[in-house]
Amino acid sequence: MSQLFSPLTIRGSTLRNRIALSPMCTYSSEDGFASDWHLVHLGTRASGGCGIVMCEATAVHPDGRISPQDLGIWKDEHIPGLRRVTDFIRSQGAASAIQLAHAGRKAGTYRPWSEVRGFIPIEDGGWERIGPSPIPFRDGAPTPVEMTQQDLSDFIEDFVAAIRRSDEAGFDVVEIHSAHGYLLHQFLSPISNHRSDAYGGDFKGCTRLHHELVEAVRHAWPETKPLFIRISATDWVDGGWTIEESIELAKSLKSLGVDLMDCSSGGSTPDAQIPVGPGYQVPFAERISREAGILSGAVGMITEPKQAEEIVSSGQADLVFLGRELLRNPYWAHIAAQELGARPNWPNQYAWSVG
Ligand SMILES: Cc1cc2nc3c(=O)[nH]c(=O)nc-3n(C[C@H](O)[C@H](O)[C@H](O)COP(=O)(O)O)c2cc1C
Helix, strand or coil: CCCCCCCEEECCEEECCCEEECCCCCCCCECCECCHHHHHHHHHHHHCCCCEEEEEEEECCHHHCCCCCCEECCCHHHHHHHHHHHHHHHHCCCEEEEEEECCHHHCCECCCCCCCCCECCHHHCCCCCEECCCCCCCCCCCCCEECCHHHHHHHHHHHHHHHHHHHHCCCCEEEEEECCCCHHHHHHCCCCCCCCCCCCCCHHHHCHHHHHHHHHHHHHCCCCCCEEEEEECCCCCCCCCCHHHHHHHHHHHHHCCCCEEEEECCCCCCCCCCCCCCCCCHHHHHHHHHHHCCEEEEECCCCCHHHHHHHHHCCCCCEEEECHHHHHCCCHHHHHHHHHCCCCCCCHHHHHHHC
8 A cells, every 4th residue: 555645634734635735936026915926836746646736835024035036925914915825735634834034135136037137236226135144155155143132022023923914814734935045044043143142052052043943933823733843954065954953853852842844954054065866855854854854855956766765665754845846747646546456536527537
């Protein structure tokens, strides 16, 4: 029997299988609003059979957007558009998830298909970036303003407000984005965090913001709803954040109510040498799950049904997150079910003719 197609219950949510649409920015919002694009893009992956459909990195504050076209949830007016998306995802039997994000020092870039690349200058519509320390991401990138205690409190407040809106918008799962060199990862990594106050220095200091945030978030997010966090399990550079620290972080976040660690890597420096290949981040999910005793998600070049089945059935991860493969083929889950001898779950509109 396929384990990939076995259900998983986390708190009050039962996922129909272990396949998650990985969060992927589509840079298609105006002023943060979800549009028909989001309904169709995410809705297709829900009718495509995913267990969880996760929205792209969604900004908790306009200054936390990676690009001006990012999806947002910093005001109540954003709720109805998102509600439309979650209603449709649920109607297709999938759980809806939202990844809440702040880009910190990596905020304010042109979207990938713009004629111009890189960071947007303030005079062309960019904005002041914030971060743990005034260290730019790379040569020529903007130098962020070091966050004060007030900025940190405001950040937690913005996040909690976004969590409340996520609940009102009908999301089943929230994922905190603490990977890929964005704001929360910037606090963890010695590459970007040179603070000498309570939010820097040793492991306890660099993880303090995570602990405060998760405590606040867990109070605001219903007890019955799962909470995930995506981390970069390693920076892939000497002197950077490590897998051992990720395991320690997972243990403490579990005790504060995080249910699943979504294990990605990299993004804090352009100098990292990353050995990209099929399933290259799976060992991080496996170690974190085994050594911290927490559910884990594996992501990164998982493209084949048998590969995904092996990851779940061998206990390396509880969920597989698929990114680009689900862009190529939104119906991947149905095809995988056929290949693995599980029952495909085509929507009725298609099942009578192709199922
Ligand atoms: C177009 C695109 C946008 C992405 N946006 C996000 C994002 O919003 N949040 C995030 O955590 N990862 C993001 N990622 C990373 C993916 O979620 C995923 O981790 C990565 O693509 C590796 O998985 P894959 O090999 O299955 O594509 C993005 C990747 C792509 C290709």
